[in-house]
Amino acid sequence: MPWEPLTGEQLEIRNLVRSLARERIAPRAAEIDSSHEFPWDVVELFREHELFGLLFEEQYGGAGTGTLLALVAIEEVSKVCATSGLILAVQDLGSLALKLAGTEAQKERFLPKVASGERLTAYALTEAGSGSDSAAMRTTALRDGDEYVLDGSKRFITNAAVASLYTVFAKTDPGEGHAGISAFVVEAETPGFEVARLEPKMGIAGSTTGELVFEGARIPAANLLGEEGDGFKIAMRVLDRSRPGVAAQGLGIAQGATDYALDYARSRETMGKPIAEHQIIAAKLADMETQTEAARGLLYRFGRMVDEGAPDAELTKASAMAKLYCTDTAMWVTTEAVQILGGYGYIKEYPVERMMRDAKITQIYEGTNEIQRIVIAREMLKESRASLLAGVT
Ligand SMILES: Cc1cc2nc3c(=O)[nH]c(=O)nc-3n(C[C@H](O)[C@H](O)[C@H](O)COP(=O)(O)OP(=O)(O)OC[C@H]3O[C@@H](n4cnc5c(N)ncnc54)[C@H](O)[C@@H]3O)c2cc1C
Structure with a gap:
């Protein structure tokens, strides 16, 4: 074993x-x-x-x-x-x-x-004018008696039209930035809420990505999550724990592409031997395997941290590093896998073509990898640690 x-x-x-x-x-x-x-x-x-x-x-x-x-x-x-x-x-x-x-x-x-999976869910933070900059969101949720009234729209929401339960972020205090955002549960059948359109995409083609529109959509005040104004903090705590899900998606794509390329390189022959025995191809396979395993190390470490009760404050950097590395690995490895298959890699009949398209989104959603780098560097600056060489001349 x-x-x-x-x-x-x-x-x-x-x-x-x-x-x-x-x-x-x-x-x-x-x-x-x-x-x-x-x-x-x-x-x-x-x-x-x-x-x-x-x-x-x-x-x-x-x-x-x-x-x-x-x-x-x-x-x-x-x-x-x-x-x-x-x-x-x-x-x-x-x-x-x-x-x-x-x-x-x-x-x-x-x-x-x-x-049980009877109800599917979605997470609606992004708007047309606010992706990385979520404080710039325009959707409002104004209190009216025992209800909130939602107006505005959300863009690029995964599971739009198939989810029956949406976590929606909206401004309860439109004059404020982060502090004006609150989080709500919105049920699909809410009058005034509809999915206006679904986007055709480069990859993850079977997943729906849609625009949600709220026009005077009334939801019970009991659907507010936390307190008014807690929304931004909730959104970030969610992302700390959910980004590793995207990392796992990227890791799976990377391993799937590595395994497929390895099988192919064993059986495809050029110049009298399997391409896996040409040193340049062997080196690609070795790098793909090594990066994928390194990515797995970061991701599984995050899983263990949560399971062993690590404090929230420690999850932010670990989560961002796992997301960044697993998904950059997915993009790099799938591109190499296409290269190993040569012309066949570019043809739809072979799965690495799909894997390369699917890998791209993992670098973009749940915080682009530029944002992950910002988060990691910000956390590093907060840490009180010194170089062992500090003061050594
Ligand atoms: C298929 C798909 C599914 C999605 N699913 C969901 C979902 O379920 N829920 C949801 O809420 N959102 C979802 N999104 C939205 C996604 O999270 C955003 O697209 C993403 O966060 C980037 O926002 P943006 O597109 O507005 O790009 P922008 O924020 O406009 O960024 C444009 C570019 O500038 C860079 N950039 C931005 N700010 C900075 C900075 N400060 N420093 C350096 N570089 C910066 C970005 O990295 C990017 O390269 C999805 C998107 C897609 C395409």
């Missing part, structure tokens, strides 16, 4: 997810990409095998198996289909605000049906 970072129980569940991915999702991946249709059959598979439960605590109907295993599940599914891996990652993203800031009543009301 090769050395494994996972426990026996974690391995058992990983192997179950791995065989579902290989037997049930891999054969669908090319079709999901070409049809641009949301794969409800994959959602059904996740429901049947209780994979959504891996993201939730037992008390709310989940498996209670922790963050590391949830990340491993996203990685395994993303090895064969990044759109399907994203379904798990966004179920976490869209429900984290409830988990972190919801009252017991809110959690009991919403989480069990999310843990």
Whole structure:
């Protein structure tokens, strides 16, 4: 048995997810990409095998198996289909605000049906004029008796039109920046709320990305998460914990592409031998494997930190580093995989073409990798640490 970072129980569940991915999702991946249709059959598979439960605590109907295993599940599914891996990652993203800031009543009301997968979720922060700069958002939520009235729009929201529960960030105090933002749970059937359009995209083609429009949409005041003005802090705490889901997606894409390129390089011959035996190709394979394993080290470390109760303040940098490195690795590795396949790598019949397109988004969403670098550097500047060479002349 090769050395494994996972426990026996974690391995058992990983192997179950791995065989579902290989037997049930891999054969669908090319079709999901070409049809641009949301794969409800994959959602059904996740429901049947209780994979959504891996993201939730037992008390709310989940498996209670922790963050590391949830990340491993996203990685395994993303090895064969990044759109399907994203379904798990966004179920976490869209429900984290409830988990972190919801009252017991809110959690009991919403989480069990999310843990079973009966309801899908979405996270709506970005607007047309505010992506990296979320304080510039324009959507408002103004209190009117026992309700809030939402007006405005959100852009590029994953799971638009397939989610039935949306975490929406809006200004309860439009005159303020970060401090004016609040977080809400919005149900899909709310009058005045609609999905105005879905975007055609470069990759993750089966995932929906849409514009949400709110026109006098009234939601119960009981759907406010935390206090008025807590929204920005909640949004950032959510991203600290959800970005590793994107990292897991990137890691899965990178490993899937490495494995495919390795198989190909073993059997494709030029100049009388398998291309894997040409040193330049062998070096590419070695670098792909090494970077992917290094990325896994950062990601699994984050999973262990959460499972072992590391304080929130320590998660910000660890999460940003995992997201940055896993997703830059995904982009670099998939580009190399296409190169190893030569002309065949550029043809849709071979999965590395799709993997390269899918990898690109992982560097952009849930905070671009430029933003991750800013976050990491900011955290480094806060740390009180000195070079061992300080003062040495
Ligand atoms: C397919 C897809 C799915 C998405 N899903 C969701 C979702 O579910 N929920 C959601 O809320 N959003 C979602 N988004 C939005 C995504 O998170 C944003 O697109 C992203 O954060 C970048 O924002 P922007 O597009 O406005 O780019 P901008 O913020 O305009 O950035 C443009 C460029 O400038 C760089 N930049 C910006 N500010 C700085 C700075 N201070 N220093 C250095 N460089 C900077 C950026 O890195 C980028 O390269 C999704 C986007 C896509 C494409």
